[in-house]
Every structure is written in C-alpha cells, then in structure tokens.
Amino acid sequence: MRELLSLRAYARHRNVRLSAVQKAIANNRISTVPDEKGRAKIDPAVADIQWAQNTNPLQQERGSLKDFERTQADLPGASQLPLAGEKTGVQTSVLSEEKAETENVRRQLLEIQLAKQRGELVRVEDISRALANKLKAAQEHLNTVADRLAPILAAETDVSKVDEMLRSEIRRAMTQIALEAPHVTQ
Template sequence: MPNLITPAAYSRHRGCSREAVSQAIEAGRISTIPGENGRKMIDPEVADIQWKRNTDPKQSERANASKRKNEPAGGGDQAGSEYWEIKTRREKAEAIMAELKAEELAGSLVSIERVRTASMRMSRMLRDALLAIPPKVSPTLATETDPHTIELALSDALRRALEDIAGMTANDLEKLAE
C-alpha cells in the first residue's frame, strides 16, 4: 500500500510552496487520491515522477528565479536537488527499516540465518529418518520373496518416517532454528 501524504506534507517533501503543489494538482500535473473524509492525498513516489515529467523546467526556472537570487554562490539548483534526492533516499530507507523492524517484532519476519539453520537441521532430520529405514525393515524383508509384500513394507516404513517429519509443530521448528 502506498504511503499517502497531504499536499502540505508533499510541499515540504518537494521543498516548494503549498501554492506550487496546489497549482500542479489543479493543472493535472500531479494526481491525488481521495483519502479519509474526502481529503486529497498524494503518493509522493508517483507524484515525484509526475512532477518531473509534467513540469516545464524553463517555466519552473523563471518562476523560481527571484528565490535563487538569495542563494549563496555555488549552491545552485543542481546541488539543492542532489541534497533533496539524497534526503529522500535516506527517508525511504529509514521508513523501510522501521517497517521491517515492526514486522520482526510482530513475528511475521525472521532472520535469514534462523531460516537457514532450521532448514539445514530439518534436512538432516529427514536424511537421518530415511537412512534409518533399511536397518529397521531389512530383517523382515530378508525372508520375503513376494515383490508386492516388499513394496508395501517399504512404502509403509517410508510413509511413517515422512509423517513423523511432517507432524512437526511450529514449536518444534522454532527449536530447530535456535
């Protein structure tokens, strides 16, 4: 689900005036999404793309020329936009990290190391269960001559071993990951 913000928050995100955002919405240069109570909300990622694609850079430069007169030398448009791009990337990364931390605390996210450890231990248990079948069934099968009886005995032994593994609970798997 997109992270929706108000037009005022989007103006702060862009580093421009609220009027500029309002004009962009009215002109159809950026789209809004109806939020709670019918308020206009903006997906900042989509709006950034639309803003860049639908705004004439020369007109924007003319409109902001008076503001740039007060900028210090060497602090031109490119340095400012680079700053905002870096800041935006950092904010997105922090938001992603916060979401991942929340999912981890809620128990819906686990570390890859725990999954690898549990997977390796589960594979070893399956291997050991399957390799334990021949010593268990060989005394009975040594005297059998009927292929159908041998097949049934082997199938039964395999089924029991696999059902034991499949019957493991979430708590059993948690113990494997530790």
C-alpha cells in the first residue's frame, strides 16, 4: 500500500497552500481516502494525476508570485523597483510622513474636543438660527420707522427737518437692534 499524506503534507508536496488543496477537494478535483481513524488522507500519486487533469493551468497560476513578477518585469522602469520584502528609504520616509500626519490629525481632533468641553465652540446651526432671528428683529424695527414717521412727515414741508427726523429714527432703530444683539467677549 502507498503512503497516504495529510492535506498539509500534500500541500507541501505540491508546493501550494493548504487552502488550494482544500478547494480542490471541495470542488471534487482531487479525491481523499479515509485512514484507519477516519481522517481524510490523500494518495499523492492518484491526486497528482487528478490535479493535472482537473485543474485549469491558467486558474492555477492566477495570483501566483511568478505571474506577479512576470507582470512587473513588463512595466517600464521595473528594474529600478525594489524586490518583494526589500525596504527602501523612500518607503520608510513615506511611512514616517503618514504616521506624522495621523498624529497631527489626532492632535487636532483632541484640541477640538477640548474646545467643545470648555464651551469655546458653537454649532453653526445655532449661529445661523440666532442670526436669522436678529435679522428678522432688525427688519421689524426698521419697518416700524415708517409707521411712526409717516403721519409726521406728511405734514412737514421743510426738507431738512424731514431728513433729520428720518436719520434720527433710523439711528434709534439701529441702537435698539445693537442693544438686543448678543455681546461677544474676548
């Protein structure tokens, strides 16, 4: 009787990953034989023949390191690229820059959180709402100028007095708006 191999041993025999052997078994491309304890074992002579007959050679090479190296060799300037696993100063400096940038962003986020906790930041929506309310109040104050002055101005014939009354009433409305505005302390 021939020596039966475990799935791992057969993967080493074929120089493939264990997952490739497991997929071949799952897809019925190779068969297994139970040993005396009922564990799945592989007859390498039979499985090699089944593997050759039932496996698409293009599928087998897809994703292989040989295929990758062949593709990379066709690229312009590929001879100047480092080999797999080879470290370069460029890679190290890029990694250092990325780490520094990440730390900078993390620091900025912490500063924002701290400013929020201190009450130094205000939400844009809150400011927009407050501004809209103030503009509406300003519009109402300015609209009341016409209501207050219309009867007085209708009787006035002196242009300079009309001008003075208008300016005075507008100043009064603007002062009222300014008094109602929230005070910003620095």
